[in-house]
Amino acid sequence: MKKYADVLKGSKLFANVSEDEILAMLACLDAKERHYKEGEYVFRQGETVDSVSVLAEGALLVQADDYWGNRSIITSVSPGELFGQAYLAGEAIMNDVAAAKDSTVVFFDAKRVLTTCSSACPFHNQVIRNLFFALSETNLRLVTKLGHIQKRTTREKLMSYLSLMAKKAGSNSFTIPFNRQELADFLSVDRSAMSAELCRMRDEGLLRFNKSSFTLM
Amino acid sequence: MKKYADVLKGSKLFANVSEDEILAMLACLDAKERHYKEGEYVFRQGETVDSVSVLAEGALLVQADDYWGNRSIITSVSPGELFGQAYLAGEAIMNDVAAAKDSTVVFFDAKRVLTTCSSACPFHNQVIRNLFFALSETNLRLVTKLGHIQKRTTREKLMSYLSLMAKKAGSNSFTIPFNRQELADFLSVDRSAMSAELCRMRDEGLLRFNKSSFTLM
DNA sequence: TAAAGTCTGTTGTATTTACAACGAAAGTGA
DNA sequence: TCACTTTCGTTGTAAATACAACAGACTTTA
Numbered sequence: 001m002k003k004y005a006d007v008l009k010g011s012k013l014f015a016n017v018s019e020d021e022i023l024a025m026l027a028c029l030d031a032k033e034r035h036y037k038e039g040e041y042v043f044r045q046g047e048t049v050d051s052v053s054v055l056a057e058g059a060l061l062v063q064a065d066d067y068w069g070n071r072s073i074i075t076s077v078s079p080g081e082l083f084g085q086a087y088l089a090g091e092a093i094m095n096d097v098a099a100a101k102d103s104t105v106v107f108f109d110a111k112r113v114l115t116t117c118s119s120a121c122p123f124h125n126q127v128i129r130n131l132f133f134a135l136s137e138t139n140l141r142l143v144t145k146l147g148h149i150q151k152r153t154t155r156e157k158l159m160s161y162l163s164l165m166a167k168k169a170g171s172n173s174f175t176i177p178f179n180r181q182e183l184a185d186f187l188s189v190d191r192s193a194m195s196a197e198l199c200r201m202r203d204e205g206l207l208r209f210n211k212s213s214f215t216l217m
Numbered sequence: 218m219k220k221y222a223d224v225l226k227g228s229k230l231f232a233n234v235s236e237d238e239i240l241a242m243l244a245c246l247d248a249k250e251r252h253y254k255e256g257e258y259v260f261r262q263g264e265t266v267d268s269v270s271v272l273a274e275g276a277l278l279v280q281a282d283d284y285w286g287n288r289s290i291i292t293s294v295s296p297g298e299l300f301g302q303a304y305l306a307g308e309a310i311m312n313d314v315a316a317a318k319d320s321t322v323v324f325f326d327a328k329r330v331l332t333t334c335s336s337a338c339p340f341h342n343q344v345i346r347n348l349f350f351a352l353s354e355t356n357l358r359l360v361t362k363l364g365h366i367q368k369r370t371t372r373e374k375l376m377s378y379l380s381l382m383a384k385k386a387g388s389n390s391f392t393i394p395f396n397r398q399e400l401a402d403f404l405s406v407d408r409s410a411m412s413a414e415l416c417r418m419r420d421e422g423l424l425r426f427n428k429s430s431f432t433l434m
Numbered sequence: 435t436a437a438a439g440t441c442t443g444t445t446g447t448a449t450t451t452a453c454a455a456c457g458a459a460a461g462t463g464a
Numbered sequence: 465t466c467a468c469t470t471t472c473g474t475t476g477t478a479a480a481t482a483c484a485a486c487a488g489a490c491t492t493t494a
Contacts (some may be wrong), residue, residue: 045384064364065468066380067389067433068423074364085336086357089350094361094384114346116333128345129331133306135352140303142359145309147291147470149366150405152452163283167262167311172284174274180442195443197480206285211442216284360454370450370484397472407452412473426462428472440491452482455474462469 004056010078011054011135014190019133025123030109036099043097049087051107052131057078058103064095076100085135091109112164151152154197162207162214172216179212182205218255221250221323228271228297229351230325234340242340247326248337250318253316260314266304268324269348271316274298293317302352371414375402379424379431389433396429 001043005019014022033056040062043049054174060077074095077083087093088110113131116124161183165174176183183193201207208215222236228235231239250273253259259277260266279292291312293391294300330348335342365377378400393400393406401408418424425432 066376066381067383068376074360086360089353089357091354091357094381100348112348115342125332132331132349132352135349135356136303136306137308139352139356140306140308141357142363143291146359146363147364149363152405154240155480157291159283159285159287163285164311166284179440188369192445192483193481194255197447199443201448222479372450398470409453409473409475410451413475416473435465436494438491438493440489442487442488442489444483446483448469448483450480452479453477456475458471460469460471463492464465464467 003216004104007056007079008054008106012137013054013082013127013130015130017130021123025127028112028124029127030106030112030130034107036103036105038099038102040053040099040101040203041096042103042105043084043093043095045094045096046092048090048092049084050110052082052088052110052113053084054106054108056106058105058171059100060097060102062095063099064071082111082134084130084132085138086105088124131142133159145186148186154187154189157189158197158201159193159206162216166216173210173214174214222320224273224296225271225323228299229354230269230271230299230344230347232347233343234347238340242344245329245341246327246344249324251322251324253320253322255316255320256315256362256405257316257335259316260310260312262300262311262313262399263309265307265309266301267327269299269305269327270301270329271299271323271325273323274320276317277314277320277322278317279312279314281384299351301356302348328348352409365403370399371404371406371411372418374406375411375414375418378404379433383433388432392430 002023004024008014008022009017009019015024032051042053047067055077057079059079060083062074062083063071064074064075065071077097083097084093114128116128144164148164151157151160153193162176165176166172168174171205178186180195181191184194187194198207198209202209205217207217219240225231225235226236234242249268253275260272262282272294274296276296279291279294279300279403281291281365282288294417295312296421300314301310311331331345333345347370361381365374365381368374368377379393382387382393395403395410398408401411404411415424415426422434424434
């Protein structure tokens with residue numbers, strides 16, 4: 001377990017907790033380590049989750065199959081990231097989580113994480129806050145994305161996204177962290193159609209852009 | 218404050234906590250009550266949030282304005298519901314929260330909620346878990362909805378949603394909690410187009426339905 | 435430096451969707 | 465029971481989108 005301490009240190013769950021303190025807390029939080037071969041399932045649809053899970057090494061894929069057998073990838077998980085947090089409220093999980101490479105996962109007992117023990121773990125409260133903030137951040141990311149994708153037209157999606165980026169930058173000029181294909185995937189539209197729409201908006205004087213740099217007018 | 222105790226009791230934040238215990242905790246959690254006239258703002262874009270907020274009475278609207286001035290409603294908040302949780306990680310809020318009617322909001326100091334005090338509040342741990350589960354549930358709802366809306370075509374959105382409902386019901390026959398207009402709004406598509414698509418899917422033998430009852434084939 | 439690969443804009447076509455409008459059926463209330 | 469409302473399916477048309485294919489600019493790499 002000790003050898004994953006630096007991965008755990010980089011994890012949001014242990015932000016502001018030193019490596020020594022992490023090691024001291026592992027027992028307190030009933031940490032369990034488990035290895036998965038590529039292709040093996042970490043969680044399967046219908047199971048329930050009662051542990052806080054962190055990927056220590058490898059890579060995971062969260063997948064969903066629909067009734068007619070079409071598989072789609074929901075998201076990927078990288079080392080240090082938490083996963084399955086949304087199911088801690090007790091709902092059965094609706095997706096499969098599978099190892100994309102040989103992977104190691106560290107599980108913490110959720111009840112123990114959320115309940116402060118006597119006084120043995122001075123940093124327990126910090127971990128609770130961290131977990132909460134991590135969930136809070138995920139939440140924010142989801143709400144934000146949903147806000148963009150809910151729009152009906154490509155133009156509206158672009159306006160929603162670009163407006164937000166301008167707000168975040170505090171300026172009408174800003175750079176986005178996506179290339180065209182990535183932006184299209186993020187907004188869930190076709191790249192070429194989006195590219196065309198961007199140019200139309202440019203021609204109408206709504207904005208200017210150069211590669212990933214945009215200016216709203 | 219006492220007069221809102223039954224609303225708070227019905228809130229997810231205080232699930233499994235008795236009314237007496239709630240009253241005892243109000244001071245511990247540094248609860249503050251504030252009234253808003255219709256149209257007044259509870260939060261404004263750019264502010265930061267450091268309190269857990271529960272609507273005690275009235276109704277709130279979460280709104281967003283884009284760069285070009287188009288306003289859109291993100292969600293509404295009913296009495297007993299938590300709001301603004303996604304911003305507790307410290308990010309500036311990107312939306313306005315306004316009172317749709319005269320409203321009363323109860324704020325709890327987030328730091329106090331997330332940090333257990335000595336021993337004065339035996340139910341503090343329960344509240345922390347409640348808050349966490351509330352956030353977790355919101356998260357799940359968002360991921361699920363995003364999964365549906367991300368699909369490109371109306372048919373795929375319907376298949377994604379209906380598949381999930383069948384899984385949840387544990388049967389290929391189930392009833393959905395929406396009428397057609399509500400389902401269309403939820404999936405972010407046009408009602409009549411969706412209605413037509415449903416009938417096409419029925420004619421192709423993919424499913425059967427009667428009002429809100431569906432059977433997948 | 436040449437070649438291969440990537441990113442972006444552009445275009446035409448087929449498909450899908452939004453929108454508006456309407457009628458039938460079911461439900462509601464006086 | 466009768467008017468009124470709501471819900472749902474249906475249709476035609478205009479608009480938007482996906483898809484495929486390609487060319488030019490730029491980057492990477494051998």
